[in-house]
Amino acid sequence: MFRKVLIANRGEIAVRIIRALREMKIASVAIFSEADRRSSHVQMADEAICVGPAPSAESYLVKEKILDAARQVGAEAIHPGYGFLSENSAFAKACTDAQMKFIGPDWRAIEQMGSKTAARRVAIAAGAPVVPGTEKGVSDPKAARKIAAELGYPVLLKAAAGGGGKGMRRVDHDSELAAAMSSASSEAERAFGSGEVYLEKLIERPRHIEVQVLGDEHGHLIHLGERECSIQRRHQKVVEESPSPLVLAKPELREQIGEAALRIARAVNYSNAGTLEFLADQTGRFYFLEMNTRLQVEHPVTEWVTGIDLVRWQIRIAAGEHLTLQQQDIRWLGSAIECRVYAEDPANNFFPSPGLLTRYTEPSGPGVRVDGGVYEGWNVPLDYDPLLAKLTVWGESRDAAINRMRRAVAEYRVLGIKTNLGLFAQLMSDAAWVAGDLDTGFLDRFMSQFKSEKPTEDSKMASMLAAARMAMQKPAATGVSEPESQWRATGRRGLLR
Amino acid sequence: MARNWKTGVAALKLRIDVDGEIQTLDSTEPGSASIEEVRRGVFSILLGTLSFTVNVAASGDAFEVVGSDGLPCVIRVTDARDRRGGTDGAASKGPAVIRAQMPGKIIKLLVDVHAQVEAGQGLIVVEAMKMQNEVKAPKTGKVAKILVSAGGTVAAGETLLVLE
Numbered sequence: 048m049f050r051k052v053l054i055a056n057r058g059e060i061a062v063r064i065i066r067a068l069r070e071m072k073i074a075s076v077a078i079f080s081e082a083d084r085r086s087s088h089v090q091m092a093d094e095a096i097c098v099g100p101a102p103s104a105e106s107y108l109v110k111e112k113i114l115d116a117a118r119q120v121g122a123e124a125i126h127p128g129y130g131f132l133s134e135n136s137a138f139a140k141a142c143t144d145a146q147m148k149f150i151g152p153d154w155r156a157i158e159q160m161g162s163k164t165a166a167r168r169v170a171i172a173a174g175a176p177v178v179p180g181t182e183k184g185v186s187d188p189k190a191a192r193k194i195a196a197e198l199g200y201p202v203l204l205k206a207a208a209g210g211g212g213k214g215m216r217r218v219d220h221d222s223e224l225a226a227a228m229s230s231a232s233s234e235a236e237r238a239f240g241s242g243e244v245y246l247e248k249l250i251e252r253p254r255h256i257e258v259q260v261l262g263d264e265h266g267h268l269i270h271l272g273e274r275e276c277s278i279q280r281r282h283q284k285v286v287e288e289s290p291s292p293l294v295l296a297k298p299e300l301r302e303q304i305g306e307a308a309l310r311i312a313r314a315v316n317y318s319n320a321g322t323l324e325f326l327a328d329q330t331g332r333f334y335f336l337e338m339n340t341r342l343q344v345e346h347p348v349t350e351w352v353t354g355i356d357l358v359r360w361q362i363r364i365a366a367g368e369h370l371t372l373q374q375q376d377i378r379w380l381g382s383a384i385e386c387r388v389y390a391e392d393p394a395n396n397f398f399p400s401p402g403l404l405t406r407y408t409e410p411s412g413p414g415v416r417v418d419g420g421v422y423e424g425w426n427v428p429l430d431y432d433p434l435l436a437k438l439t440v441w442g443e444s445r446d447a448a449i450n451r452m453r454r455a456v457a458e459y460r461v462l463g464i465k466t467n468l469g470l471f472a473q474l475m476s477d478a479a480w481v482a483g484d485l486d487t488g489f490l491d492r493f494m495s496q497f498k499s500e501k502p503t504e505d506s507k508m509a510s511m512l513a514a515a516r517m518a519m520q521k522p523a524a525t526g527v528s529e530p531e532s533q534w535r536a537t538g539r540r541g542l543l544r
Numbered sequence: 545m546a547r548n549w550k551t552g553v554a555a556l557k558l559r560i561d562v563d564g565e566i567q568t569l570d571s572t573e574p575g576s577a578s579i580e581e582v583r584r585g586v587f588s589i590l591l592g593t594l595s596f597t598v599n600v601a602a603s604g605d606a607f608e609v610v611g612s613d614g615l616p617c618v619i620r621v622t623d624a625r626d627r628r629g630g631t632d633g634a635a636s637k638g639p640a641v642i643r644a645q646m647p648g649k650i651i652k653l654l655v656d657v658h659a660q661v662e663a664g665q666g667l668i669v670v671e672a673m674k675m676q677n678e679v680k681a682p683k684t685g686k687v688a689k690i691l692v693s694a695g696g697t698v699a700a701g702e703t704l705l706v707l708e
Contacts, residue, residue, distance in 0.1 A: 405601035405608065406585055457612045462601040468614045502613050508577075509596035510617060511560045511569055513587035514607040516579050517600045518558075518621035 048366050049073055049124045049148070053117045054088070056128030057107060059420040059436055060342070061088035064126050067358040076120050078113060080106035082428045087420040094120050101430045107131045110138045114145050124148035124365060126358075130432065133341040136161060150365040152340050156315045160338040166311075170335040173314040175307040178326060178334040180247030183207070186232075188225040191246060195224055198248040204228060206235035207243040214238060217249060252486035253326040255279065256291050256333065258308035259349045261360055262318045263370035270305040271353050272379055274345055277485040278474070280397065285467070285490060286474065287345035288384045288448075289352050292483025295445065297331045301379075304333050311335060320346070320361050329486070344387070344437065347418060351383035351441040382445040384452050390433040392465035394499050400465035401429045410458035414441040414451050427464055435466065445483065449475050469499060557624035561606075563617045568624055640682050640707040644670060644698040652694055654678075659687045661707070668692070668704055681707060 051074040054061045061077060065088060068075040077092035082101035089095045096116040099106035106112070108131060117125055125142055127133035127150070139154035151157070160166045170177050179198050184207045185191045195202045195218065204227055206214030214235030216227040228244060236242035255276045262268035275291030276284045294300045308323040322343045327333040346357045355372065364370060391397045407423035419436030421427065427435065440455055442448030453475040459468055474480050477493065502510070558569040578590040582597075589596040598611045603618065610616040651669040655661055666678040667687075689706040692698055 405603070406599040406610070408586075408599065456614055459614065460599045460610050462599055462608045462610055462616055463603075465616075472614045499615055500613060502611065502615060502617070505591055505594055506596060506611050506613060507562060507617075508591060509587075509589040509594075510598050510609045510611050511562060511567065511619060512577055512579055512589055513598035513600050514609050514619040515558050515560065515569055515621050516581065516587060517585070517602070517607055 049122075049362070051076060051120065051122045052124045052126055052150070052362070053078065053113070053120065053122040054092070054126050054128065055107070055113050056126070056131055056133075057083055057086060057088055057420070057431065059418045059434060060128040060130075060344070062091055062420045063418050064128060064358055065091045067356065067362065071359060071362060073362070076116070076122050078107070078116055080430070082430050085425065087422060087425070096120065101428065103131065103431070110135075110141050113138075114141060114147065117147055118145070122147070124150055124362075126150040126361070127341065129339075129341050129344055134161060134339070148365050150319070150361050151342075152317055152319045152321060156317050157340045159315050160340050163337050166337055167335070169314050170311050173310040175311050175335050176333060178247055178250065178336070181245045184243030184245050185228075186243070188228055191228060192221055192224055194246050196221065198246065201249040201251070203247045203249040204231040204244050205247055206231070206239055206241075207245050208235065208239035208241040214244060250326050250328050250334065252329055252488065254291070254293060254329070254486055255284075255324065256293065256304065256327045257322050257324040257339075257343075258305055259343070259346070259357070260308055260312045260317065260321050260323065261355075261357070261364075261370060261372075262312065262321075263364045264318045264367060265369055266316075267370050268309060268312055268317065269370070269372060269374045269377065270308050271349050271355060271357075271377060272301055273304055274343075274348055275485065276345065277487050278480075278490050279487055280490050280494075284345065284387065285389075286384065286386050286471070287348055288382065288445075289348040290379060290382060290445075292445065292485060293327060293329075293331060295483065300327075300331050300333075307333070307335065311338065319364050320357050344434075345385050347416060347437060347439040348383040348385050351416070351439060352379045352381060353377060354380070381441055381443045382448040383439060383441045384448045385437055385439040386452065386456070386471045387467075388435045388438055388459070388461075388471075389467050390427045390435050390464050391467060393467045393470040393494070393497065395465075397467070398465075399429070399433050401427045401433070402464045403427075404461065405463035406460060407462075408458070408460040409436070410438065410455040412455075412458075414448075415455045416440070435461070438471075446481070449481060470494075470497065473497065473500060559622045559624040561620040561622075563619075639688065640685070641703055642667065642679060642682070642705045642707065644679075644702045644704055648677075648698060650692045650694050650696045650698060650704075653690065653692075655687050655690075657687055657690050661685060661687060670698070670704075679704060683707065 052068055053076040054064045065075040075092045077088045077095040078098045079089045080101050098112045125147055132138040136154045136158035139149040139157055142149040167177050181194055201217055201219045204216040214231045216231040218224050218227045231244050232242040256273050258273050259271040273291050274287050274289045276287045278286035311323055320342050322339040324336045325333040326336055350357055390400045392400050403426045404423055409417045416439045417436050421435050440448055440451040442451045456468055456471045560567045560569050580588045582588050585600050587598045596611055601608045606618050606620045608616050609619050648670040651671050653668055654666045661681045663681055663684045665681045667681055668679045670677050685707040688708040691703050
């Protein structure tokens with residue numbers, strides 16, 4: 048086993064990895080930018096090294112600085128976390144070349160699955176379902192009509208050169224195809240300089256369901272079930288859960304989608320932790336999208352329901368150990384939900400809200416886990432991802448987990464910056480969410496009718512009294528602005544006791 | 545809208561601005577509330593038997609407050625009797641007649657007749673319902689008349705003092 052591991056990351060995931068290392072009696076080394084000197088991961092690690100100024104491109108993303116830091120402290124392995132260099136095959140290869148163990152899959156697997164089109168080809172070759180469509184541009188309307196008829200309407204026209212909805216058209220009937228093609232193509236031409244468009248089957252109200260896999264470096268690979276991540280905004284996941292409500296309704300789906308994930312992972316000799324993302328329609332038909340060749344942000348929900356410590360296994364596997372878990376040994380118990388607590392304002396189009404955490408209290412109690420990296424007095428920097436913490440809960444059933452999440456959100460108190468906690472409070476009471484009736488458009492629809500809830504009169508009164516008491520205590524810092532005589536201030540304080 | 549609670553927040557009428565909605569908190573009216581600061585910036589509030597925990601942080605000249613609904617609000621607290629900046633502030637020109645807002649006892653005179661006073665300066669201390677309040681000058685001027693003396697009692701609306 049390693050004696051010392053460097054974590055090439057920051058924030059909550061660095062804290063998560065440091066905790067696993069400490070439980071394994073392995074020394075931890077944090078790296079940090081100048082903006083992160085006071086951050087939790089620096090405080091918690093056994094050693095910490097500054098790798099440059101605040102911009103990631105000059106610190107957390109500089110491969111050579113990180114490798115130098117690892118050499119300087121005599122680390123034997125590097126855990127990349129998620130984001131930053133975690134899916135950078137050149138970094139994984141540089142670690143390998145420097146005889147520093149990269150805690151993740153082999154760099155060749157990262158490279159192969161890093162391209163969506165290459166990953167799609169791997170999946171097709173492995174016999175896993177992918178979203179049906181043309182892989183190359185189609186320009187002849189006649190050929191397009193033939194393809195669309197084979198795919199079955201509705202179909203989606205997409206710009207080959209770009210994304211973001213530009214050059215994208217939904218087509219419901221054969222008669223609309225030619226006109227849609229020419230308008231999509233000219234829009235794509237203007238946006239990307241290439242009018243090439245391709246055709247894909249449109250999945251109505253798709254759900255985002257992904258499968259966690261775990262494999263050792265000796266060819267043994269298992270899956271740990273699915274997570275549903277349909278609650279997302281601009282492709283950013285906000286709430287995740289396991290099991291998927293779709294799997295709760297169709298239990299056979301777990302084995303089917305798990306087996307498809309394993310076929311793809313085996314095809315690239317995958318080792319360590321990885322996630323295969325699928326789109327599923329409401330009937331449970333699923334299609335491979337892409338693979339994340341790293342630890343996933345939302346891994347705690349899988350840890351809750353399987354009881355398996357993914358980070359610990361990542362480290363053991365990287366150290367060459369055999370994965371002793373067999374597929375038939377994996378059991379799923381209860382339901383787990385994760386809410387990503389972001390420093391952003393849902394009432395103001397999710398505008399980022401960096402700044403000083405003037406009050407910060409995390410929830411706790413039965414079945415509650417907070418993967419955090421912030422504290423009262425911490426100044427949330429502008430430079431990085433606005434994730435403050437991941438609040439996860441476990442319950443015996445999905446309903447129990449939802450009720451527990453509602454309770455935990457009420458215990459969570461943050462002041463100084465805006466967060467999306469109020470959104471979670473309302474989501475946990477939403478009838479469609481509680482029914483598990485999800486798709487990737489859910490959150491946009493939910494937000495279109497989102498209004499900040501009004502507090503009750505009693506709750507408002509309590510808030511006013513607390514503010515009044517605070518105002519009386521600190522006359523200088525409040526709106527009670529008249530110059531006070533000393534005796535009066537003293538008298539007032541006396542009355543306040 | 546005024547909500548009345550005997551709060552122990554002192555004998556004050558406070559003008560409270562909750563996210564732009566103005567309310568008055570009048571501690572001289574019946575009701576009962578218990579307020580404990582259990583740690584810095586964290587208040588346990590009992591309204592009768594209803595329990596609330598409220599976190600408060602100073603934010604400029606206001607307070608950011610969050611209770612169990614998870615929705616922070618911004619609260620500004622001003623003394624409702626501070627007439628300088630409020631909506632019910634007195635005109636700054638012409639004589640100002642200062643009246644007792646409630647029945648009480650004159651504890652102390654803080655100024656003498658003919659004294660020059662600044663707006664906001666304390667003039668008279670009145671005690672009502674065992675709590676003392678300072679009556680302030682609504683404008684800068686000269687004390688023209690004092691109609692009460694220390695130890696005496698006054699009725700609500702009774703003239704205390706006239707400023708020129």
